[in-house]
Amino acid sequence: MQPDSHACLAGACLLLILAPSVLAVRDSKYYDLLGVATDADERTIQKAYRRQAMKHHPDRNPDAKEGAEKKFREVAAAYEVLSDPEKRRMYDQLGEDGLRPGGQAGPGGGGAGFHFQGDPFATFRTVFGNGGGMGGQRIQFQFGGGGGGFPGGFGGHHQQQQQQRPGGGLYDGMPAVRKLGVDSFPSGTRDGWVWLVEFYAPWCGHCRQLAPKWGRLAEALAGVVRVGAVNCEEEAALCQEHGVQGYPTIKAFVEGRSVDYSGERSAAALKDFALGLLPSDVPSVSSPAQLEAFLKPSPAWGVSVLLFTTKQQPGALARSLSLRFKGKVAIAEVPSTAKGMVERFNISSFPAVVAVCGGDAGTTIRHTGDMKSEALAKFVLSFRDGSRCIEAIQLTPETDLNKFKVAQLKKLLASKGVTCPECLEKVDYLHRVQEVFGLASV
Structure with a gap:
C-alpha cells in the first residue's frame, strides 16, 4: 500500500472517531433557540434565556398567543438542558438522542421519550428571582420522537397547574379588591386615580396574613383610592416588568409614576400612605x-x-x-x-x-x-x-361673557336655535350672543 493510501486511511479513521462530536456540534437546536454559540458559558446562557423568555411570554403576546406559547415552551426546554452541565454534555455529544433513557437510540429506538420535571412558568420565576415555595404538582414535559416538543396545549397544562396549586387567588371573594392583569393594569396611565397595588403569590404566608387587611383597606378607601392585587403566579411577566423580587410587594401608581411602599403592613399605615399621595x-x-x-x-x-x-x-x-x-x-x-x-x-x-x-x-x-x-x-x-350649565345660565347685562369658552358661546346660541357660520374668532361669538340675547356690548 502506498504512503498516500495509508494517510487516507488514517484520515478516514480519524473522521469516523470524531463523527459523533462533529454531528453533535452541528445539532445546535437548543443553542439556536437561545441565540447563543455552542461554547457559551453559563452566564451567557442565562442572560439569553431571560431575553428570550421575556420576548415570548404568552402574557406579552396576546395577539399571537399560540405561537408565543410554543416558543416559550421551547425556550424553557433549551434552558433546562443547557443550564444543567450533565444534560448539556449529553446533548453536546449525542444531540437529543442523548437525553433519552439509555443514551443514544439505536435502530427502532426513536420512539422512546426522555422525561424530566419542568414547568416553563417555574423556570421563568426561578431565573427571575420569583421561585420557591410552590405547591401542587409540576408539569411533566416530554422529549419524544417528534424532535423534542412538548405534548398537549400549553394553556391547558398551565390551567391544570393553577387548579392543583392550593389557595388559588387570595381575593376571589373580595369584590372591593380589583384583580389586575396585563390588560387592566394602571401603570403608565393618567386615569385620575391613586392606585394601591399588591403583587402576591397564593403560596406566600405573608401574603395570606395581609389578605384580610388588604380587603378591609379596599373597602375603607372605596371611591377615594383604588386598591388592586396582581397574582404573580398567573401574571409572571407583569410582576417581572415591575421589578417584583419578593412577596408581598406593594406599590402605588399615580399620574403615570410608581411609588414603592416599604412601611409596616398595617391597614392604618397603608391607608395613610395611599391618602398621602392625593393632592394636598x-x-x-x-x-x-x-x-x-x-x-x-x-x-x-x-x-x-x-x-x-x-x-x-x-x-x-x-x-x-x-x-x-x-x-x-x-x-x-x-x-x-x-x-x-x-x-x-x-x-x-x-x-x-x-x-x-x-x-x-x-x-x-x-x-x-x-x-x-x-x-x-x-x-x-x-x-x-356643557349643556347643563347652559340651561342654568341666566344672562344679564352684568354677565361677564369673556369668561365663557367658544364652545359655551356656541351652545348659548344653539339654545336659541342660532348658528354663526360667519364667526371666526371668539370676539365674533361674543357679539353674536349679545345680539341674540339683547345684551349690552362687552
Whole structure:
C-alpha cells in the first residue's frame, strides 16, 4: 500500500472517531433557540434565556398567543438542558438522542421519550428571582420522537397547574379588591386615580396574613383610592416588568409614576400612605375675595365645584375628586365656619355640594343625591358637555361673557336655535350672543 493510501486511511479513521462530536456540534437546536454559540458559558446562557423568555411570554403576546406559547415552551426546554452541565454534555455529544433513557437510540429506538420535571412558568420565576415555595404538582414535559416538543396545549397544562396549586387567588371573594392583569393594569396611565397595588403569590404566608387587611383597606378607601392585587403566579411577566423580587410587594401608581411602599403592613399605615399621595393643594374658600380668585380661571368644562364641609382641612374625598377631574373642573372646599359663604349659597346642612357655572356665582346647580364618591363623581360628570350649565345660565347685562369658552358661546346660541357660520374668532361669538340675547356690548 502506498504512503498516500495509508494517510487516507488514517484520515478516514480519524473522521469516523470524531463523527459523533462533529454531528453533535452541528445539532445546535437548543443553542439556536437561545441565540447563543455552542461554547457559551453559563452566564451567557442565562442572560439569553431571560431575553428570550421575556420576548415570548404568552402574557406579552396576546395577539399571537399560540405561537408565543410554543416558543416559550421551547425556550424553557433549551434552558433546562443547557443550564444543567450533565444534560448539556449529553446533548453536546449525542444531540437529543442523548437525553433519552439509555443514551443514544439505536435502530427502532426513536420512539422512546426522555422525561424530566419542568414547568416553563417555574423556570421563568426561578431565573427571575420569583421561585420557591410552590405547591401542587409540576408539569411533566416530554422529549419524544417528534424532535423534542412538548405534548398537549400549553394553556391547558398551565390551567391544570393553577387548579392543583392550593389557595388559588387570595381575593376571589373580595369584590372591593380589583384583580389586575396585563390588560387592566394602571401603570403608565393618567386615569385620575391613586392606585394601591399588591403583587402576591397564593403560596406566600405573608401574603395570606395581609389578605384580610388588604380587603378591609379596599373597602375603607372605596371611591377615594383604588386598591388592586396582581397574582404573580398567573401574571409572571407583569410582576417581572415591575421589578417584583419578593412577596408581598406593594406599590402605588399615580399620574403615570410608581411609588414603592416599604412601611409596616398595617391597614392604618397603608391607608395613610395611599391618602398621602392625593393632592394636598385643594383650595379653601372662606371669603368673597377667595371665592372670586377661585372662580376667575376657566376650567375646561366651564364649571367649578364647592364642597361645603365641617372639616377644617381638605378631606380625602375632595382631594380625590380634585385629582380625578384635574384640568377639567375646579374643586374647592368651604368650611362651615365661613358664615358669609354659607349664607350666600343658602347652605342649611353639611356636607353640601354646589356647582358654579361659567365663573358666575349667581349661576349655580346644587347636588341633591347622596354624598358618596361615585354619586358626586356622576354629578360632576354631568357637566362634561356643557349643556347643563347652559340651561342654568341666566344672562344679564352684568354677565361677564369673556369668561365663557367658544364652545359655551356656541351652545348659548344653539339654545336659541342660532348658528354663526360667519364667526371666526371668539370676539365674533361674543357679539353674536349679545345680539341674540339683547345684551349690552362687552
